[in-house]
Amino acid sequence: MSLFERFGFARSAVRVGAVGVQHASRLAEIHASAFARPWSADEFASFLLDPSVRVDGLFTGREPQPIGFVLSRKTLDEAEILSVALARAARGRGDARLLMADHLQALAHAGVLVVHLEVEEGNAPALALYRRLGFIQSGHRPGYYARPDGTRASAISMTLRLGGETSAPAS
Numbered sequence: 001m002s003l004f005e006r007f008g009f010a011r012s013a014v015r016v017g018a019v020g021v022q023h024a025s026r027l028a029e030i031h032a033s034a035f036a037r038p039w040s041a042d043e044f045a046s047f048l049l050d051p052s053v054r055v056d057g058l059f060t061g062r063e064p065q066p067i068g069f070v071l072s073r074k075t076l077d078e079a080e081i082l083s084v085a086l087a088r089a090a091r092g093r094g095d096a097r098l099l100m101a102d103h104l105q106a107l108a109h110a111g112v113l114v115v116h117l118e119v120e121e122g123n124a125p126a127l128a129l130y131r132r133l134g135f136i137q138s139g140h141r142p143g144y145y146a147r148p149d150g151t152r153a154s155a156i157s158m159t160l161r162l163g164g165e166t167s168a169p170a171s
Contacts, residue, residue: 019057081117113163
């Protein structure tokens with residue numbers, strides 16, 4: 001840590017990088033801090049071994065463990081983002097946009113033309129991020145998500161075209 005960072009004048013640069021099975025427990029921790037029904041480390045390990053799944057991590061400086069991730073599954077020329085999560089301490093700094101933009105660019109390079117995702121309709125920060133990246137609402141699922149208090153929340157389905165008439169989002 002530099003003197004500038006120690007006194008709060010600059011924060012470590014964040015970077016997007018590959019995650020592997022060795023990160024499964026950390027991904028499960030991050031997921032548990034963000035969702036009512038968290039995935040286990042074993043579930044993450046299975047995703048990380050699946051060749052149709054892409055997982056990108058958000059890292060601070062040279063830290064070996066991610067502070068966030070995005071996970072998607074590709075089928076032909078489409079992909080579905082299954083989960084995006086940041087550790088509590090990493091939220092609200094704007095780093096999710098870098099993570100998402102990098103992930104979307106990698107999907108486009110892999111031949112993906114259309115990306116789908118679902119988000120809880122009350123998640124204003126995520127909705128704002130997805131809209132800034134160019135996603136548009138394509139559906140609505142009432143009562144789709146279970147909340148920790150036992151109530152249900154609706155999901156907003158969103159779509160982004162990476163190829164064809166719409167260009168990829170700016171990073």
